[in-house]
Amino acid sequence: MITDLDCMQLAWAQARREFGQTWTNPQVGAVLVKNGRVLAQDYHHQYGKHHAEVETLDQLADPALAVGATMVVTLEPCSHYGKTPPCAKRLVAAGVARVVIGQRDPNPLVAGKGIAILEQAGIAVTVLGQTGGLNSAYNFFYQHQRPLVTLKYATSVDGKLNAAGTQRTYLTGPAALRDSQHERAGQQALLIGEQTLLVDDPSLTVRTFAMPYPPVRLVVVRDADRLPEQLHVLTDASAPVWLLSEAPTSRTWPPHVQVHVAAHWTPQAICALVAAHGLQSLQVEGGSRLLAAFLAAGVCDRVVAYVAPLALGGTALPVAQGPAAEPLALHLTAVTQLAEDVKLTYGRNR
Numbered sequence: 207m208i209t210d211l212d213c214m215q216l217a218w219a220q221a222r223r224e225f226g227q228t229w230t231n232p233q234v235g236a237v238l239v240k241n242g243r244v245l246a247q248d249y250h251h252q253y254g255k256h257h258a259e260v261e262t263l264d265q266l267a268d269p270a271l272a273v274g275a276t277m278v279v280t281l282e283p284c285s286h287y288g289k290t291p292p293c294a295k296r297l298v299a300a301g302v303a304r305v306v307i308g309q310r311d312p313n314p315l316v317a318g319k320g321i322a323i324l325e326q327a328g329i330a331v332t333v334l335g336q337t338g339g340l341n342s343a344y345n346f347f348y349q350h351q352r353p354l355v356t357l358k359y360a361t362s363v364d365g366k367l368n369a370a371g372t373q374r375t376y377l378t379g380p381a382a383l384r385d386s387q388h389e390r391a392g393q394q395a396l397l398i399g400e401q402t403l404l405v406d407d408p409s410l411t412v413r414t415f416a417m418p419y420p421p422v423r424l425v426v427v428r429d430a431d432r433l434p435e436q437l438h439v440l441t442d443a444s445a446p447v448w449l450l451s452e453a454p455t456s457r458t459w460p461p462h463v464q465v466h467v468a469a470h471w472t473p474q475a476i477c478a479l480v481a482a483h484g485l486q487s488l489q490v491e492g493g494s495r496l497l498a499a500f501l502a503a504g505v506c507d508r509v510v511a512y513v514a515p516l517a518l519g520g521t522a523l524p525v526a527q528g529p530a531a532e533p534l535a536l537h538l539t540a541v542t543q544l545a546e547d548v549k550l551t552y553g554r555n556r
């Protein structure tokens with residue numbers, strides 16, 4: 207006999223088939239079962255496309271097969287007209303008898319309204335109250351009203367970001383670089399400090415696979431108008447760039463570049479800007495002073511450290527240099543060996 211949890215495992219596996227395509231929409235998977243037999247299963251493929259329940263129903267050769275069936279879906283079916291019509295109403299119209307839901311949708315546009323539509327139509331609803339480890343940024347964003355912040359860096363074994371500070375130090379090997387592209391692809395916004403922009407001149411793009419909505423690239427600067435024109439983020443238009451400047455701008459910028467001006471771009475002010483645009487995750491990629499600013503503000507939910515097998519010694523730039531911070535308690539969530547490098551992933555204790 208196939209249990210609700212067995213079906214939910216299949217639905218979670220469906221949801222995980224998507225990566226980097228649904229932008230601010232959650233990863234969702236669905237399975238339709240009847241008389242202990244799986245009739246169809248699918249997932250939400252891309253932002254703006256059908257949701258998982260609809261993709262699954264659309265797979266049926268005969269729509270009448272859904273009558274009396276159970277829809278098992280990782281997230282509460284939506285109740286609102288967004289890019290697509292409400293899934294809860296589609297389930298009612300399809301004639302399913304029961305819906306098993308992994309977790310309620312924390313998005314206030316849905317939050318219980320999808321379940322209400324189903325129950326009012328006489329459909330039995332079971333909520334398992336489990337996320338399956340999916341949508342951590344989506345859930346965090348609606349719970350805390352700010353993006354989930356990851357501090358990500360490559361370091362030597364003695365905790366240094368850079369040998370001298372005036373030119374880029376390549377610390378990690380190709381496997382770690384590939385992995386860090388994957389980490390970027392899981393983010394909606396990336397942030398660096400001005401010195402990192404000037405010294406490293408990164409493009410801050412995802413180059414390993416195509417994304418319909420690549421992460422927005424943010425840089426904190428004192429005065430945007432003083433930046434050299436040939437920097438990669440200014441010449442490469444493949445993703446939006448937001449310059450967070452303390453001085454107003456009078457320069458003409460390429461179409462992909464926006465300048466946001468504030469008296470002081472604190473980590474809280476940066477998070478508020480990102481959240482105001484509905485972006486649910488932010489990865490801070492250095493340098494040392496910017497990482498220190500986020501630690502001092504206590505704005506850090508996750509750390510990804512790539513540790514390279516070399517030591518840089520006393521005059522090299524430490525991972526975080528700046529104002530004092532309260533100790534931040536973390537727990538280790540993964541250790542991954544990437545050729546000669548080691549990736550350490552931590553979550554914040556809450």
Ligand SMILES: NC(=O)c1ccc[n+]([C@@H]2O[C@H](COP(=O)([O-])OP(=O)(O)OC[C@H]3O[C@@H](n4cnc5c(N)ncnc54)[C@H](OP(=O)(O)O)[C@@H]3O)[C@@H](O)[C@H]2O)c1
Pocket residue numbers: 358359360361366367368370371372373374375377398399400401402403405406426427428470471472473491492493494495496497499523
């Ligand atoms: N290994 C790695 O993973 C990695 C990653 C990134 C960078 N790096 C290295 O780190 C070095 C740069 O680090 P860094 O510490 O010198 O500079 P940074 O953190 O990249 O940038 C700090 C700069 O941003 C300005 N800034 C504006 N608003 C700020 C704010 N709210 N908080 C903090 N800074 C703000 C600061 O201006 P003021 O000077 O006026 O304070 C300062 O010039 C480079 O050498 C780079 O190679 C290594």
